[in-house]
Every structure is written in structure tokens, then in C-alpha cells.
Amino acid sequence: MDSAKEQFTGLYERHHGDVWRYVARRVIASDVGDVVAEVFLVAWRRLGDVPDGSALPWLYGVARLVLANESRGRRRWQELTLRVASEPGQVVVVDHADGVASQRDVAVAFHRLPVGDREILRLVAWERLTLVEAAAVLGQSRTTFAMRLMRARRRLRAQLGAASDEAGRTPSVAPSLSSGGVRHAGRG
Template sequence: MDVAEKQFTELYERHHGDVWRYVARRVGRSDVGDVVAEVFLVAWRRLSDVPAGSALPWLYGVARLVLSNEARGQRRWQELALRVAAEPDRSISVDHADEVVSQRDVAVAFGRLSAADQEVLRLVAWERLSVAEAAVALGQSRATCAMRLMRARRRLRMQLGVVGDGAQRATRATPSMSNWGA
């Protein structure tokens, strides 16, 4: 057994029970083992970061972050379930030809955009980031990001043929584009 393994084994044996109880007071019994395992996985990966004299508080901090991530993941699953439940029943036989054509048109138009335009649109529409959050992700100011987003939307509309005499197509494309953020 090398030094790191020995150090981790001692850490685990000394603090496993305390971490288990800490987690058990915060989540249901069925989830405790997974959370504790994640805490000690982080401890193994960051063994050199574990403070020598105060390992237990450090482990509690890791546990708090793991629990926070778990809670965030649960909220996302619940939000997804609610969104899926709110979707209209697609099992009813309806002709979706216009919707398919519209989606294909959007995909083709989107593919013609520059990588920078695609990225700002993806962050706002697909990842559901606000302009301020997208700016952080892109390493830009909020104003720069807002301008890039506005220009990317305009170029997408141009690619879709929305400008000028493409008004009928604009009506079909607008619902697909309504999720593209503000």
C-alpha cells in the first residue's frame, strides 16, 4: 500500500461514520450511501487538498456541496417532468407536415450561421441562459452578448426568408423561434 492509499484509508476509517451521520440527517436513508461515496471519491481525488488538522470540517464542506448538487439535479428532473407532462399529447394522429418542414427549415438556416452565432443562440435557447449568464459563459460583457444575440437572431431570420415577402413563412417559423430567449 502506497502513502496515498494509506492516508486515504486512515481518513476514511476515521471519518466515514461522521460523514454518514451528517448526510443521513439531510437526506433519506436510501440516498445516504451514494452521497457518502461521492464525498469520499472527491476526497480521494483531492487528497492533497485535505487539511491535515481539520479533515472532518473539510469533508463536511464537500458533503454540503455534493448534497447541493444532488438537490439541484433533483429539481432539474422535477422541472423536466413537469415540462414533459405539460406537453400536448402527441399520440393523437395529426398531420405534422408543416411543423416538420418548419423544423427542417430552421435546422438548415441554423446550420448556415457562423459558429459564433450558433453558440450564442444555443446558450440562450437550448441551455436557457439569460443574456447575462450567456455573457459570462462566452467571456463577454452583457452588452456585447446582447448585441451578438440580436445580430444572430436577425441573421437567422434572414436565413429563414422572414424578411420581405416571406411573411407567411415567418408565421410558421415564429413559434419555433419563440424559445430563443430575450
């Protein structure tokens, strides 16, 4: 038990901050702690499944699944709220603050992308994973991931152009999202 405890402690100490940031970029601040705790609970329960050399992509994969479960639960809650609100005599207040979009062109363009494209771009631009690491998070081959990344970037550029045209400005792409922003080899 002591070696498992030491292994988990090392895993937690090395990657807690990275997992926290990964989750914080995807949910409201008040939910981050709960999601991160769930990720490390899964890691503790499945400690033998954590790959030795690439624990962080594995943890991101777990976080992705936990977030998907959270999203389904939130959607069910909203559906229940709407169903209860539609019943006669019921008064329900729904807070729409979380759905307010950023006014900046990049944020607008990013949020217009399909969920899958946003996740691909987050993995390489925000989480700073290599193609191999990001592909592992999504359970894909490097080649498949590279093709999806190229398409996601193309769609983002198109959305940036559309958002800039609407605002009457020249489009720009953040360096981390341009084709040169992804490292294809190891960290460094």
C-alpha cells in the first residue's frame, strides 16, 4: 500500500496544477475543484492503468470523460428545470450568465467551432501537448489527430475572417493556433 500511496502522491504533485488548468479552461471556476478531485479519484482507483511515461495525457483523457459526464448531468438538470418551469403555477429562475459569450473576435470565432475542433485546439494551444500526446488524450493515431488539427485550424481561420468582416477589422490568428505553433516532437 505504501508504494501505491507514494506513486499516487508523486502523480498528484507532478500533475495537479496541469489538470487544474486543463479543467479551469473548460468549466466555471466554482466547478473546477470538484472535477479535478474526480479525476484524481479515478487515478487512485485505476493507479495500475496510469502509463509510466505519459501520465499527463492519460489524466487529460480522464478529465475529458469526467467533463463529459458533468456536461450530461448539467444538460439533464437544465431539461428538468425547463420541464418544471413549464408546469402551471411553478416559478423557476434560470441564470444565463454562464452562457454570455466574449465580445472579442477570437473568442467568438472559437466558440462558433464544433466542440471537437475546440478540444483539439485547446490540447495543442492551451495544454501545449505534442501531436502524439494530444492524440493519446483523444484515443486517436497521430496521423488522424494531425488531420483533425489541420481542419480545425482551417475552420478557425474561416470563423476569424467572418468575425472580423462583421466587425470591419482585419483578421488575426494567435501564434499558438497558427500552423507553426504546435510542437511535433518532445517538450522543449
